[in-house]
Amino acid sequence: MLRYAFKNAFRRKNIAALSIIGIAIGVSLMTAMASLSATITDQTNKFAQQNLDSITVQQKGQLIFTSQINLTQLYNITVLEHIEAYSAQVVAVVQLGIGFVNPQLVGLNVNNDTSIGGPTSNIIEGRVFQYENECIISRMGAEFLNLKIGDNLSLYTPDSKLVNLTITGLYETSSIITQMNIYTTLTTARLFKLGFANDTYSVLLIKADDPANVNQIRSEIENISEEEGLNIEVILFEDQIQTITQYTGTINILVISISLIAGVAGGMSIVVAMLMSVIERLKEYATLKATGWQNTDVIKDILYESLIVTAVGGAVGFGIGLLYLGAVSAFFNIILNPLQPIVITQIILFVIGMGLAGGIYPAYKASKVSPVEILRGA
Amino acid sequence: MHNSDSERKVEIKCENVSKVYKLGSNIVKALDNVNLTIMRGDYISIMGPSGSGKTTLLNIIGALDHPTSGRVFLDGYDITDLPERKLTFFRRNKIGFVFQAFYLIPTLTALDNVLTPIMPRGVKPEDRTRALMLLEMLGLKNRVNHKPGELSGGERQRVAIARALISDPPIILGDELTGELDSKTGQEIMDIIDRLNSEFGKTIVIVTHDTKVAERAKIKLKMRDGRINKGDVFLKEG
Numbered sequence A: 001m002l003r004y005a006f007k008n009a010f011r012r013k014n015i016a017a018l019s020i021i022g023i024a025i026g027v028s029l030m031t032a033m034a035s036l037s038a039t040i041t042d043q044t045n046k047f048a049q050q051n052l053d054s055i056t057v058q059q060k061g062q063l064i065f066t067s068q069i070n071l072t073q074l075y076n077i078t079v080l081e082h083i084e085a086y087s088a089q090v091v092a093v094v095q096l097g098i099g100f101v102n103p104q105l106v107g108l109n110v111n112n113d114t115s116i117g118g119p120t121s122n123i124i125e126g127r128v129f130q131y132e133n134e135c136i137i138s139r140m141g142a143e144f145l146n147l148k149i150g151d152n153l154s155l156y157t158p159d160s161k162l163v164n165l166t167i168t169g170l171y172e173t174s175s176i177i178t179q180m181n182i183y184t185t186l187t188t189a190r191l192f193k194l195g196f197a198n199d200t201y202s203v204l205l206i207k208a209d210d211p212a213n214v215n216q217i218r219s220e221i222e223n224i225s226e227e228e229g230l231n232i233e234v235i236l237f238e239d240q241i242q243t244i245t246q247y248t249g250t251i252n253i254l255v256i257s258i259s260l261i262a263g264v265a266g267g268m269s270i271v272v273a274m275l276m277s278v279i280e281r282l283k284e285y286a287t288l289k290a291t292g293w294q295n296t297d298v299i300k301d302i303l304y305e306s307l308i309v310t311a312v313g314g315a316v317g318f319g320i321g322l323l324y325l326g327a328v329s330a331f332f333n334i335i336l337n338p339l340q341p342i343v344i345t346q347i348i349l350f351v352i353g354m355g356l357a358g359g360i361y362p363a364y365k366a367s368k369v370s371p372v373e374i375l376r377g378a
Numbered sequence B: 001m002h003n004s005d006s007e008r009k010v011e012i013k014c015e016n017v018s019k020v021y022k023l024g025s026n027i028v029k030a031l032d033n034v035n036l037t038i039m040r041g042d043y044i045s046i047m048g049p050s051g052s053g054k055t056t057l058l059n060i061i062g063a064l065d066h067p068t069s070g071r072v073f074l075d076g077y078d079i080t081d082l083p084e085r086k087l088t089f090f091r092r093n094k095i096g097f098v099f100q101a102f103y104l105i106p107t108l109t110a111l112d113n114v115l116t117p118i119m120p121r122g123v124k125p126e127d128r129t130r131a132l133m134l135l136e137m138l139g140l141k142n143r144v145n146h147k148p149g150e151l152s153g154g155e156r157q158r159v160a161i162a163r164a165l166i167s168d169p170p171i172i173l174g175d176e177l178t179g180e181l182d183s184k185t186g187q188e189i190m191d192i193i194d195r196l197n198s199e200f201g202k203t204i205v206i207v208t209h210d211t212k213v214a215e216r217a218k219i220k221l222k223m224r225d226g227r228i229n230k231g232d233v234f235l236k237e238g
Helices: A002-009 A013-051 A110-115 A139-145 A186-190 A211-228 A237-280 A282-290 A295-332 A341-367 A371-375 B054-061 B084-093 B110-121 B125-137 B153-165 B183-198 B211-216
Strands: A054-059 A083-093 A104-107 A123-126 A134-138 A152-156 A162-171 A182-184 A203-208 A232-236 B010-023 B026-039 B043-047 B069-074 B095-099 B171-175 B203-208 B219-224
Touching: A002 A295, A002 B110, A013 A237, A013 A295, A013 A341, A054 A211, A054 A237, A083 A110, A083 A186, A104 A186, A134 A139, A139 A162, A162 A182, A203 A211, A211 A232, A232 A237, A237 A282, A237 A295, A237 A341, A282 A295, A282 A341, A282 A371, A282 B084, A282 B095, A295 A341, A295 B110, B010 B054, B010 B203, B026 B054, B026 B203, B043 B054, B043 B211, B054 B069, B054 B171, B054 B203, B084 B095, B095 B153, B110 B125, B110 B153, B125 B153, B153 B171, B153 B183, B171 B183, B183 B203, B183 B211, B203 B211
Parallel strands: A104 A182, A134 A162, B043 B203, B043 B219, B095 B171, B171 B203
Antiparallel strands: A054 A203, A054 A232, A083 A104, A083 A203, A123 A162, A134 A182, A152 A162, B010 B026, B010 B069
16 A cells, blocks of 8 residues: 555655645754754753752852952862862953954863863863963864964953963863853963952852762852851852753744744645645545545555655755754854754654644545545546 | 356345435435346346436445435345445445446556555455456456556556456446447457356446447346336346
């Protein structure tokens, strides 16, 4: 029966081609959106797994680059049980080039950063900075800004002094947030933070010995803060992940909405194509019923034909989606993998759904054909 | 080849069968109290003017339509009130239809067209062998892989006959089966129908306008105004 459906699915080539185009547009959109969504979710999950043991301490009510904390005052926090390592950082917003890119310049102690698994522990090319006129940037940032190791970054401090930093290495991170950071020494970063003394930092990043202990650590830090009157707040990664999850959730809703629109458009094209095909072949279905086909056989045949056309449209659409994603990946230097199981599953379900939804009405109509009409010569 | 009449079994029986159609505000009585008994191995032609009820009768005894009143028996089973799903069983296993306009599937080869009635239940190698045997028997050995568009009218009708025979039904129903053929080809097709009756014992019922075709049958019935004319051979009333 499948063989029969195959032979008839493309009988009217122009109609089949039009419906394939309609479906292909829908599926290519679906491929692109689902792949983008899956990539963001995947990166978020990876980042979450890597950072569930992270705790950030910063000035209460401030953003990371406006926060000021005194590390000497936080000594009692740094010696708490279950804290495996910590790294105090100075964070400034700087201006690159003619001003359309505003990355964060982060000053840190390399040993401390490495102990918490920061970017200095993930150098993939070159070396970590050693001197005050050196820095590292992410590989994605380097590709985006067309920079390489040995190039200089010219930055102006708030009091208009020019600081040239030589790129000594490229790091890799799974976090989209830290992809655009420039890391350098604490001394250099303080040049961009007027009024920052040697024991003044923006944030204190803490790595717990176990993700299970982060809440206990937070509680202890809050107790110390209350007892000692510290103006600080504690942020757990799981608090941040909620915000990120909200963003990815919004993107997923967008994906579902676009997919639904694409599905309706693709579904309509297959309904029209199948309906035209069925109307044209009513006599055939009547004959088949007269020779022993049941209504369910007719329904099955048309659904098979509809699924075959949508499968071809889906394959073409997936191919177009791959090309589009390849172009986006190349242009923005990001990795978009459309061959993730979730994306493939979504597309297969989408195509099957569209094939069944598009074929069901024409199938029903054909199954109701009366063979008597044929014998009457209708 | 037939058994004697006393041993022959009743194949089709119509008891007081009437069929009424509503055409707008008019009521048309297509069949009017028809009584008919057809024995296994009978070869019957039904003639009559257009609108006399020939095709309606063929549809009803072919399990394609229900009578408005009366009862229809097929191979001893009362099929009068059977639902469509059960009627399909009779059409698939007991009846082979041959239509005036052939109604072959243009995208399929002659062989695949013959196999269409059994496709939903899966085509087995022995089905394919039988289809090839039927096509060979009907003189289409070299045309099995040709599509209907590549066949002549007579060849197409022979493919349609092979399709009607694929499930080896005991009854063959033909509706104007030579209507679209020239007289020579029509005679060739009727030779085949004759063989199906004489050599294979098939019960044949054909509806036709063509006197030459009707004359081939052993029992010749005439219809007018939804009734079978009394006095025709082998017609059993009541």
